[in-house]
Amino acid sequence: MLRILNSCGEQQILALMARAVVVAVLTMLTVQCWFKPTEIEDNEVDSDDMERPSDREQNSRVVKSVVSSGKYPEETVDESEDARSVFEMLRSFQVQAKFYMEEMREMIGERKNNEVMKDMSRRLQIELENERELELLREMTSEREREIAIICKAAQDQWFGVIESCKHSVYVNHLDLRTKRKELEDHFASCGAVTTIEFCRDSANSRFIGMNSARIEFIDIPSKLKAMELAGTFLNGSKIDVTTVPAPGLVRYRGNRPRYKRFNYRCC
CATH class of the missing domain: 1.20.58 (Methane Monooxygenase Hydroxylase; Chain G, domain 1)
Known part of the structure; x- marks a missing residue:
């Protein structure tokens, strides 16, 4: 548009x-x-x-004759x-x-x-x-x-x-492989109420990670402090260690990638 x-x-x-x-x-x-x-x-x-000045005289004579006779010619066109x-x-x-x-x-x-x-x-x-x-x-x-x-x-x-x-948690290390959750709960029952017990195992093959450790969470801090006093006691014939820090094997870092060798093929 x-x-x-x-x-x-x-x-x-x-x-x-x-x-x-x-x-x-x-x-x-x-x-x-x-x-x-x-x-x-x-x-x-x-x-x-x-x-020709004679023409003027003739024109004047014609005008005089017209005036004397009283007959006027037709009107001429005015150029103005x-x-x-x-x-x-x-x-x-x-x-x-x-x-x-x-x-x-x-x-x-x-x-x-x-x-x-x-x-x-x-x-x-x-x-x-x-x-x-x-x-x-x-x-x-x-x-x-x-x-x-x-x-x-x-x-x-x-x-x-x-x-x-x-x-509110403690880590128990050096456990026997046959130790069960009920046995841990009975061993630390004198310290206070236990909320959770977790065994640090691998999800793929269910093996213990680190130093055969487990995490025990209590309801309050005083029961945690009492559980720290049980360090060095025996459970199922093994001397346990109670700490507030997880075992060094629990933190898994990314290892170096395997290196592949190059094969040099020779032409026969």
């Missing part, structure tokens, strides 16, 4: 320009056609008057009236040309205003799109911040629970 409107505006401007050019050409032609013959006739008359009509035509042509020029200026001004309005509308659209993108970014960042806050809170709670369990 905008292209069609632009083409229509250009066609109107060209039509007005053509009209103005036609009017100017017509005025020039009328001026040339009207004034040149009169000048030539005047020059001829003047030359005739200069060359014709000149006035020509000037009026020229003025009308000038007025039309001015009118066409004013219309052209108005159309050009309207076209410029339309272009300015289009530029303003484009800028406003770009600003609105930028504002929408900023709002979307703010919403996304706020959602991310909420998710991160929830994750951090869960991690803090979990870590706090781990710390609390470590505060």
Whole structure:
């Protein structure tokens, strides 16, 4: 639609320009056609008057005879009236040309205003799109911040629970492989209420990790301190060791990867 409107505006401007050019050409032609013959006739008359003075006398005699007889010839055309009509035509042509020029200026001004309005509308659209993108970014960042806050809170709670369990836990090392959970609970029952007992075993082959150890969690710290006093006692014929730190074999580090030898094949 905008292209069609632009083409229509250009066609109107060209039509007005053509009209103005036609009017100017017509005025020039009328001026040339009207004034040149009169000048030539005047020059001829003047030359005739200069060359033949006898014609003047004849004309004066004819005029006197007409006046004496009372018969007047037909009315001659007044050149002043014709000149006035020509000037009026020229003025009308000038007025039309001015009118066409004013219309052209108005159309050009309207076209410029339309272009300015289009530029303003484009800028406003770009600003609105930028504002929408900023709002979307703010919403996304706020959602991310909420998710991160929830994750951090869960991690803090979990870590706090781990710390609390470590505060109430002891590690029993050098256990017999045949030791059961009930036997451990009976051995440490005099210290206090036991909440959890975990054997440090591998999940793949259910073997003990480290120094055949187990973790015992009590309900409070005083019962933990009493359990520390049972270090060096015997359980199922083995001397146990009670500590607050896990055995060194419980923390599993990533070992070095095996190196593969390169085989050099020789061509026979």
